[in-house]
Amino acid sequence: xxxxxxxxxxxxxxxxxxxxxxxxxxxxxxxxxxxxxxxxxxxxxxxxxxxxxxxxxxxxxxxxxxxxxxxxxxxxxxxxxxxxxxxxxxxxxxxxxxxxxxxxxxxxxxxxxxxxxxxxxxxxxxxxxxxxxxx
Numbered sequence: 001x002x003x004x005x006x007x008x009x010x011x012x013x014x015x016x017x018x019x020x021x022x023x024x025x026x027x028x029x030x031x032x033x034x035x036x037x038x039x040x041x042x043x044x045x046x047x048x049x050x051x052x053x054x055x056x057x058x059x060x061x062x063x064x065x066x067x068x069x070x071x072x073x074x075x076x077x078x079x080x081x082x083x084x085x086x087x088x089x090x091x092x093x094x095x096x097x098x099x100x101x102x103x104x105x106x107x108x109x110x111x112x113x114x115x116x117x118x119x120x121x122x123x124x125x126x127x128x129x130x131x132x133x134x135x
Contacts (some may be wrong), residue, residue, distance in 0.1 A: 002044070002045060004044075004045045005046050005047070006047045006049055007046075007047070007048045007049065008051055008059065009048060009050055009056075010052075010057075010060075010064045010118070011052065011053075011117070012117075012118055014038060014050060016117050017038070017050045017116060017117055017118065018038045018050060019096075020096055020097060020116050022040075023091040023092055023094060023097075024088050024091060024114075024122075025091070026040035026041060026042055028041070029041050029047070032047075036051065036055035037055050038050045042077065066119075067118055067119035074121050074122075075122050075123070076122070076124075076125060077123070077124050078126070079126055080126065082110045082126045085103075085111070085124050085125060085126050088114075088124050089112045092114045092116075092122075093114070097115060097116055098114070098115045098119075099113060099115075107133070108128055108132040109125055110125065111123050111124065111125035112125075
């Protein structure tokens with residue numbers, strides 16, 4: 001089996017969260033989805049599991065964080081262009097996301113931040129490594 005990453009999020013409204021991630025460009029894998037969780041696919045190796053609080057609690061050993069007021073992690077997705085960064089974030093905003101700050105331009109990388117309806121924070125970025133500063 002190939003190495004894969006599954007990011008698991010506790011969400012309050014499963015359908016609203018699924019709609020948000022679909023707007024970002026994820027697709028649903030119904031094989032790993034049911035009424036308590038949805039498997040959202042970014043690529044062959046990257047998946048986001050959207051789990052109801054009840055389902056998430058069965059896996060967790062600590063209380064579920066309030067990601068609306070606290071950052072539990074920053075999750076980053078690279079894309080092929082600045083236009084794609086802008087399209088993804090615009091679609092996410094239309095689907096109920098929040099953009100907490102302006103685009104950041106580091107010269108070699110342009111990045112925008114978007115929070116899903118539960119406050120999980122994503123950094124969508126384009127990087128041109130040929131523009132990375134040389135010492």
